[in-house]
Amino acid sequence: MTAKTPLPRRDEPFQKGATALLLVDMQRIWLEPGLDPDHADRGPDHYIYKQTREVTIPNQVRLLKAARSAGVEVLHTIIQSLTEDGRDRSLDHKLTPIHIPPSMKEGLPPKELAPVGDEILLPKTSSGVFNSTNIDYLLKNLGIRYLVVCGMLTDQCVDMTVRDGADRGYLVTCVSDACAAPSQQRHDGALKAFGGYCWVADTATVVGRFEALGREA
Numbered sequence: 687m688t689a690k691t692p693l694p695r696r697d698e699p700f701q702k703g704a705t706a707l708l709l710v711d712m713q714r715i716w717l718e719p720g721l722d723p724d725h726a727d728r729g730p731d732h733y734i735y736k737q738t739r740e741v742t743i744p745n746q747v748r749l750l751k752a753a754r755s756a757g758v759e760v761l762h763t764i765i766q767s768l769t770e771d772g773r774d775r776s777l778d779h780k781l782t783p784i785h786i787p788p789s790m791k792e793g794l795p796p797k798e799l800a801p802v803g804d805e806i807l808l809p810k811t812s813s814g815v816f817n818s819t820n821i822d823y824l825l826k827n828l829g830i831r832y833l834v835v836c837g838m839l840t841d842q843c844v845d846m847t848v849r850d851g852a853d854r855g856y857l858v859t860c861v862s863d864a865c866a867a868p869s870q871q872r873h874d875g876a877l878k879a880f881g882g883y884c885w886v887a888d889t890a891t892v893v894g895r896f897e898a899l900g901r902e903a
Contacts, residue, residue: 696857696885702899706759706830707749710815710837710844712799713764715792717743734868738838745864745889746836747798752893754802756900759828762801763819765843766793766809775811776818784811814846822854832857834892835884836864841876848884858884861892 715721717738719730728735753760765786768774772785779785786793788809794800801807812818825833833856835847844865851858860877867873877886 694857696859697887698857700758700832700834700895700899702757702902704829705832705834705896705899706761706825706828707753707834707896708815708821708837708847709746709750709760709762709795709799710835710847711763711765711839712743712746712795712837713786713793714796715786715790716838717796718792721792733870734838734866737870738866742836742838742864742866743796743798745861748889748893749834749836749861749864749896750799752896752900753834756896758834758896758899759830760801760805761821761824762795762799762805762807763810763815763821763837763847764793764795764807765811766790767811768809778813779811813843814850815843816847816850816854825856830856832859834859834861836861838866840865840867840873841879842867845876845880848880852883859892860884860886861889862886863888 719728719735750760765784767785767787770787770789772787775785806824808815808819808821810818815821833851835844835858837844844860848858848860862877865873867876
């Protein structure tokens with residue numbers, strides 16, 4: 687009788703050539719006060735702007751530096767319609783409404799988080815990147831097994847990315863202090879809710895994992 691292969695652990699070490707870092711919806715329109723017309727009342731000291739400015743973005747910069755140095759595949763996803771009038775959007779985005787046309791510069795990532803070289807940037811018109819892009823096809827083509835996720839909002843697009851990625855067979859890591867939501871309560875509640883689908887780790891731990899990959903021959 688052939689012995690069964692033991693199941694992997696969600697926190698098992700990343701593997702070189704099989705690991706990707708995905709930044710979810712880190713766009714100027716959500717990060718810079720005054721750009722989001724749906725939240726014009728939020729000033730620079732609102733929780734989400736302060737949190738992203740002081741914690742989330744600096745931690746993502748650390749993750750990007752470590753990932754790029756180690757040869758980890760880096761991907762970015764943003765909310766963006768494929769057409770200027772948004773006719774390609776999902777029904778949900780039409781009802782909300784959410785529409786960021788391709789020509790809107792504020793819909794792109796800030797300079798410190800922008801794609802470098804030929805890093806892949808995927809526009810999406812749904813909360814879950816797996817639902818409105820070909821990311822599953824791309825990750826499989828790239829040989830990815832370990833998917834490291836960070837971004838915003840923790841309780842919306844990050845949540846769906848984690849759950850959908852787990853359902854599709856990836857070992858997902860969520861970098862808790864490199865994500866953000868409009869309040870600490872929403873952020874903490876989301877991590878507690880979807881934590882069973884992933885390994886929840888902090889930036890320092892994941893950076894250490896990336897650096898270890900970079901030291902491998």
